Every structure is written in C-alpha cells, then in structure tokens.
Amino acid sequence: MLISRDKYLNDLIVRMGNGMVKVVTGARRCGKTFLLFELFEKHLRAQGVDDDHIIEIALDDLMYARYRDPLSLYDYVKSRIVNRSEPYYVLLDEVQYAISDKELRSDEPPQLYGVLNGLLRMRNVDVYVTGSNSKMLSTDVMTQFRGRGDEIRVRPLSFAEFMQAYEGDVQHGWAEYVMFGGMPLTLSMKTDEQKSLYLKNLFAETYLKDIVARNGLRRSQELDDLVDVLASSIGALTNPPKIKATFDSMLHSRISANTIMQYIEYLEEAFVIEEARRFDVKGRKYIGSPKKYYFEDMGLRNARLGFRQIEQTHIMENIVYNELRMRGFNVDVGVVEQRGTNEGKPYRKQLEVDFVANLGNWRYYIQSAYQLPTPEKVAQEKASLLRIDDSFQKIILVRDVVKPVRDEHGILTMSVYDFLLDPDGLAA
Numbered sequence: 259m260l261i262s263r264d265k266y267l268n269d270l271i272v273r274m275g276n277g278m279v280k281v282v283t284g285a286r287r288c289g290k291t292f293l294l295f296e297l298f299e300k301h302l303r304a305q306g307v308d309d310d311h312i313i314e315i316a317l318d319d320l321m322y323a324r325y326r327d328p329l330s331l332y333d334y335v336k337s338r339i340v341n342r343s344e345p346y347y348v349l350l351d352e353v354q355y356a357i358s359d360k361e362l363r364s365d366e367p368p369q370l371y372g373v374l375n376g377l378l379r380m381r382n383v384d385v386y387v388t389g390s391n392s393k394m395l396s397t398d399v400m401t402q403f404r405g406r407g408d409e410i411r412v413r414p415l416s417f418a419e420f421m422q423a424y425e426g427d428v429q430h431g432w433a434e435y436v437m438f439g440g441m442p443l444t445l446s447m448k449t450d451e452q453k454s455l456y457l458k459n460l461f462a463e464t465y466l467k468d469i470v471a472r473n474g475l476r477r478s479q480e481l482d483d484l485v486d487v488l489a490s491s492i493g494a495l496t497n498p499p500k501i502k503a504t505f506d507s508m509l510h511s512r513i514s515a516n517t518i519m520q521y522i523e524y525l526e527e528a529f530v531i532e533e534a535r536r537f538d539v540k541g542r543k544y545i546g547s548p549k550k551y552y553f554e555d556m557g558l559r560n561a562r563l564g565f566r567q568i569e570q571t572h573i574m575e576n577i578v579y580n581e582l583r584m585r586g587f588n589v590d591v592g593v594v595e596q597r598g599t600n601e602g603k604p605y606r607k608q609l610e611v612d613f614v615a616n617l618g619n620w621r622y623y624i625q626s627a628y629q630l631p632t633p634e635k636v637a638q639e640k641a642s643l644l645r646i647d648d649s650f651q652k653i654i655l656v657r658d659v660v661k662p663v664r665d666e667h668g669i670l671t672m673s674v675y676d677f678l679l680d681p682d683g684l685a686a
Contacts, residue, residue: 261422263289267297269410275384277406279374282388284412285529285554286464289442290388291351293412302347313338313348317355326356328369332376342382350387378406391527413584414555415440417678428675436573439557457561469524480513484521488531488551489562493572497547529554537590537614539646550591552579574657574674575612575626581678587615592623594642609642621650628657643669
C-alpha cells in the first residue's frame, strides 16, 4: 500500500518556485528518495510538467557516479535545460556524495554549494536536494546559500503513517510500531526475523560505519558503547560527565567527557538522536546540563539493544516526542519548582513536565503517563501541571483507549492513540 506522507509532500508543494534550494534532510532509509522521486514527481506530472523538464539524479547510484564531481554535475544539468522560458525541476538525491572528504575538512565551502547557487540564478530552475547529514546540509542552509535555502526535515514513519499500511487494529499496530519502529522498508517484510535483521544491519552497516568514515574515527568501540548507553537511557536526564562515569565504572574506558560530547554531536548530525533541553517554566529560561536524548526511530533503537529492553513507558515517551517534532513543535523538558514544609522544615524540589511543546503562539504542557492505575499515580502526573499558572493547555497522555476528559483544573486526559492518529487531537 502506498503511504501518502502528505505532511512532507505539502511542505514541498508550498515551497515550489520560491527561489530557494529546497533541502530535504533526514536519516538514511527514512523515505526522502520516495518523497522526492515518487510522490513529488507524481505531483509535478499531475500539474502538467513534462518528463524532460524533470531532471533527477541519484548521486548514491553508481549509474550517476560521474556526476559526483560538482562541475560535471553542473554541466550536465545545464545541458538538459534547453528552453529558458519554461520551468525545470532539478531533483538531486543524496548530495553529500558530491562533497569530498578534503572539502569537509576545509574552512572553504564545498564546490557543490557554488553549483546549487549557480542553478538558483537561472530563474526558470527550481532546485530540490536530499541529504543524510545535517552538518553538511541543514547547518549550511542559511550560511552558504545566503538566505536562499529552505529545509524540509523528513522523519521515519509516524504512527499515523504506519497505520496507513498496517493490516490490523490500532492496538496490534501499536505493539508492532513500538517494537520495529517506522523505517518504511520494514512494512514490506513478512517476519519478525526479517525486520530484526534488517534493522540491526541498517544501524551497524549504514549508520555507524557512515559516522566512523565521515568523521575519521580511529576507534569505533567507544562510539558503539555510547550508543548502547544512550539507547538504554531514553527519557532519562544525562550529560557527558555522567556518561563518562558509566564508562569508567562499567566499561573501564578512559574516554573523556569532551569526546563523549563530540560523539553525541556526530549521532545528532546523522539523525540518530535528538536532544531535549530543560526549561524552567516559571522562570522562563533554559537550564543547562543535564538533558534528555531521544532516538529518531524506535526500531533502530531496539535493534541496537537486541530487542531486549522494551520499556513501554519510556518508548511511549520517545514516540510522543518524535510526533511533536514531526508536527513542527520545539520541544523542551519542563521544570517546575515546588516549595513547602515538611515537619516544620522548608523544602524545595523540582517537578518535571515531560514536554513543553511550542509552535508560534501555541504551547502545550504534556505528560506521557502510559497508565494511571491509582489515585496516587494520577496525583503524581498532575502535580507539576497544577503548579503552572498560565492558560496554555495541559494534557496527560495514556496508552489505554479512553474518552478525552477534562478535570476541574482544565487538565485534559486522553488516549495516546487519539493524539497520534488525529493531527488536531491536541485541540480535543
């Protein structure tokens, strides 16, 4: 079954002809090529664009290896544009293949960016590129393209996208998604063994090897160990010194906190993990270390751990984080200070809001609770929300199928299924 990926397709459509390079970024195998070469091309043809006005080049394909040289690429594209009065659409896939290791180590911009800027000067040319490394692309969008770059961030399948192709009810779909995640190719595989092997190999042979090669790492074992530590602690506050202590005590490694911090940056650049910073809700300011780290895809995270640590509570929290990011929210971990007295002695402690989600004028405070089996658990989840005195919506998500209900304080409790499957679910 075809998965529509309407959110990303619309992101491309609304940017057509805007005079910028559309930079489609995201993890390897998350569906960038399918979005650009299948869904977007289908849209172009439906709009009456002729095939010879669509110039597509997949630079990771050996068939197009000669165009990994930027000047050859430029000459080829220009040779295809034979009518300067009609629009042409240039679609370049995995453009990091046109950037050499020498250029990466240089302070000078890669030749590729000059090629893309040159194409932009041709008024009838609309340029779209994909890439699987944020350092080479998205961080350069505003600098090298001088304000003429526009990033579209693509992620693995959301739960709603996954359910478009899953043949079963939502509860069984959830169990599958929690275990094997949203990498599109897993949906075509028939057995759990196939999916497990694919995800394990994808992480080891594509993601980690790519990070090692790109960054010239001499020893990969420490990177492997760091991935395992982060995968085992999703949803937990941590920082490089704390991770170093784990290396010292359990792995007997002499890795430095600075190296750990650098490796975390490499994993973020490869779209393996994302960080969530802590935000003091009442003080309206960011708090420094520690932070939380979430994995872009649960299947890859689980595969890395041999499918041994399937903690439903933490995994649901990670899925909610990914959903909010997919919808365009900036997401922080909220901190609310509680003060009181205990046996006549004053105390202060910090309560946590799982997510403070901001998008324009919208803000939501969200707790990912999984289950609320007792009144004590309900009180625990509401404690931080009750100490926030602004008027933004406060929500508790549970895994059970429940009707959305608000309490006397305006706190909404709703099913995570309603949240994930309905893009307007937060407004319930």
